[in-house]
Amino acid sequence: MINRITELFSIKFPIIQAGMVWCSGWKLASAVSNAGGLGIIGSGSMGPETLREHICKARASTGNNFGVNIPLLYSNVDEIINIVIEEQVPVVFTSAGNPVLWTKKLKDEKIKVVHVISNLKFARKAEESGVDAIVAEGVEAGGHNGKEENTTFTLIPLIKKHTNLPVIAAGGIATGRGMLAALVLGAEGVQIGSRFAASVESSAHINFKKKILATGDGGTRLAMKQLNMVRIIRNELSQRLEEAELRAASPDEINSILGKGMSRLGMFEGNITEGELEIGQVAALIDEIIPASEIINDIIEEYNNALKEICSQNL
Secondary structure (H helix, E strand, O other), X not given: OOOHHHHHHOOXXXXXXXXXXXXXXXXXXXXXXXXXXEEEEEHHHOOHHHHXXXXXXXXXXXXXXXXXXXXXXXXXXXXXXXXXXXOOOOEEEEEOOOHHHOHHHHHHOOOEEXXXXXXXXXXXXXXXXXXXXXXXXXXXXXXXXXXXXXXXXXXXXXXXXXXXOOEEEEOOOOOHHHHHHHHHOOOOEEEEOHHHHOOOOOOOOHHHHHHHHOOOOOOEEEEOOOOOOEEEEOOHHHHHHHHHHHOOOOHHHHHHHHOOOHHHHHHHOOOOOOOOXXXXXXHHHOOOOOOHHHHHHHHHHHHHHHHHHHHOOOO
């Protein structure tokens, strides 16, 4: 497949692996890139020198392009930006902040820049800032989401209607049929997180990976809607947060329940009872832990079969 996304990143398939905290280190990023997609190192759970180490290991493990995801809300974002420039990372995905602050600096260094948005207002700001593409992420996605709660099926055609930039669909996509649906809606690529979180190369703890497989229909919920909304797997921590929200607890009390380092505790250290377990609704479709290359092969095979099936139907 050749389109603006495959040409922008020089990749075989328009499949981008999401930059997930505690899941997407150099092993996963290089495996996805080697399989024809675009692997992404998630800097959100890394200090500056840890990120540099992962960049160097990824470069040694793949001859293909890879990128780094940078949440712009962190206090050390300037250090992270300088490292990706020094290491000549070819692609940067920014999220959770204002792309105007850093896009020009990155593009002046010949780095491709993509920004993650959840509504039309932010899409327009991203386009005005000069980014090369937009990730439009629906509320089905794991991790932090936009408060508008736009679904992927609504968001993709809306953004496509109002921007000339190539759009990458995210949220609720883990299969070839999901990829086909996103492209029919106007996207030119897909960003996949949850499916790769449960891959062999994911740096997530095996307990978390197994928990993903056990998460069925309705097994996730949106928490902290009044603060920094996040989709997580239902467990004891999520139950305490839900009870606090139902009785209109103060932000300070909710923050005290969440505490610090809870995503590391759950996803990286494997405490699936007390930890924060960020995953998308699409976890209900995931039932095996396999290498990233097999995930991509399965997606492409299902995509092609579904496309043939649709094309054979006459109306």
